[in-house]
Amino acid sequence: MKSMGPIPAWFAAEEGMLLIGGCGAASLVDEAGDTPLFVYDMDIVGAQVRRFRSAMPDALHLHYAVKANPYAPLLARMAGLIDGFDIASGGELDMALGAGMAPDHISFAGPGKRNDELEAAIFAGATIHLESEGEGRRALAAAEKVGKTPRLAVRVNPDFDLKGSGMKMGGGAKPFGVDADRAGALARAMIDAGADWRGWHIFAGSQNLDPAAIIATQSATIALAARLSDQIGTAPPLVNLGGGFGLAYFPGDERLDIRPIGVALDSEMNSLPDILKTSEFAIELGRWLVGEAGVYLTRVVDVKTSQGEIFVVVDGGLHHQLAASGNFGTVVRRNYPIAIANRFGASPVPDPVTVVGCLCTPIDRLGDKVALPPVQEGDLVAIFLAGAYGASASPSAFLGHPSPRELLLG
Numbered sequence: 001m002k003s004m005g006p007i008p009a010w011f012a013a014e015e016g017m018l019l020i021g022g023c024g025a026a027s028l029v030d031e032a033g034d035t036p037l038f039v040y041d042m043d044i045v046g047a048q049v050r051r052f053r054s055a056m057p058d059a060l061h062l063h064y065a066v067k068a069n070p071y072a073p074l075l076a077r078m079a080g081l082i083d084g085f086d087i088a089s090g091g092e093l094d095m096a097l098g099a100g101m102a103p104d105h106i107s108f109a110g111p112g113k114r115n116d117e118l119e120a121a122i123f124a125g126a127t128i129h130l131e132s133e134g135e136g137r138r139a140l141a142a143a144e145k146v147g148k149t150p151r152l153a154v155r156v157n158p159d160f161d162l163k164g165s166g167m168k169m170g171g172g173a174k175p176f177g178v179d180a181d182r183a184g185a186l187a188r189a190m191i192d193a194g195a196d197w198r199g200w201h202i203f204a205g206s207q208n209l210d211p212a213a214i215i216a217t218q219s220a221t222i223a224l225a226a227r228l229s230d231q232i233g234t235a236p237p238l239v240n241l242g243g244g245f246g247l248a249y250f251p252g253d254e255r256l257d258i259r260p261i262g263v264a265l266d267s268e269m270n271s272l273p274d275i276l277k278t279s280e281f282a283i284e285l286g287r288w289l290v291g292e293a294g295v296y297l298t299r300v301v302d303v304k305t306s307q308g309e310i311f312v313v314v315d316g317g318l319h320h321q322l323a324a325s326g327n328f329g330t331v332v333r334r335n336y337p338i339a340i341a342n343r344f345g346a347s348p349v350p351d352p353v354t355v356v357g358c359l360c361t362p363i364d365r366l367g368d369k370v371a372l373p374p375v376q377e378g379d380l381v382a383i384f385l386a387g388a389y390g391a392s393a394s395p396s397a398f399l400g401h402p403s404p405r406e407l408l409l410g
């Protein structure tokens with residue numbers, strides 16, 4: 001038997017049926033038409049946003065990293081809840097504008113921006129977060145072509161990383177951002193070329209559950225932003241401090257307490273270096289905002305045994321929920337929280353079961369030797385923490401199965 005990550009404490013059942021946003025899982029499947037299905041509960045997203053606002057300094061902006069979940073109905077609701085969208089492609093630019101986000105609250109980071117993407121973003125009035133000197137040159141040319149003054153920021157590859165992150169995005173040689181020792185020169189060149197200077201973007205890591213590590217990184221980020229700004233002699237309108245707030249996906253994980261982070265950031269923002277005293281600050285979060293709000297529901301097609309081991313085969317799999325199979329940003333495969341939705345809260349049977357997807361590959365495992373109540377054909381399996389990096393981050397064309405359905409509640 002192997003343990004699984006903690007099921008978020010607010011999930012409950014009515015007559016054994018898992019409730020999501022107050023509705024039974026089976027009736028949600030009926031409403032959507034079939035399994036596999038992602039259900040997102042906007043009330044949980046809203047509660048998370050409120051948790052952020054009450055813990056963090058009032059002046060701090062909250063941005064949403066669209067790549068975590070770009071489902072259009074969800075994005076449209078996010079646009080009214082948060083202060084800006086961070087995008088990473090021309091496709092996400094269209095989604096962000098389509099969701100009703102004001103262009104001057106959209107920032108475009110990410111390596112490999114093509115000229116047509118730069119042109120579209122600059123024309124729309126979004127801010128480009130430059131990832132290299134070459135991209136700076138191409139952004140100026142794109143601005144010239146579309147006849148607009150470009151809003152430019154520089155993404156800095158910091159000379160430190162966020163300790164203990166699930167996914168490292170800063171420190172050392174990286175394809176993201178410009179090394180800290182060259183970032184000032186790039187910023188100066190863009191300002192001298194007539195760009196509308198927007199400031200710094202410093203993102204040091206992701207999926208972190210250690211408040212002390214996040215606090216230390218934010219402090220180092222503010223110091224780096226001040227050093228770079230002093231170097232170019234220009235105050236940044238905005239400093240994007242990155243994000244990194246993680247979720248408790250796995251056995252032994254505890255939900256991140258953001259209150260000490262808010263206290264530390266409040267004191268940082270009350271004693272800023274002179275050059276940052278007029279700057280605004282933002283944090284960009286993806287999974288932390290939407291991950292807990294999603295449940296992936298998939299139906300049991302077959303229950304079989306092999307050499308004494310029980311396999312539960314479902315109609316979903318890694319083609320929809322790659323992360324739960326352990327093949328997205330994790331080194332060691334561990335179990336996401338998983339349950340039988342129509343027998344929620346029932347006692348597990350003594351023999352563990354392995355829940356596999358319907359793809360013909362050994363890596364399509366959604367639950368490895370987990371303790372579950374008795375399972376039959378037709379049961380509904382629920383995988384929690386499925387609101388981020390699910391439907392849009394999984395190889396849905398692999399093996400030709402249908403795309404998952406998605407449903408937004410609340």
Ligand SMILES: *Cc1c(COP(=O)(O)O)cnc(C)c1O
Pocket residue numbers: 065067068086109203206207242243244245284285286287288388
């Ligand atoms: C992916 C990404 C995020 C969001 O990361 P989460 O772990 O989902 O919060 C934020 N900023 C940048 C630059 C990213 O690439």
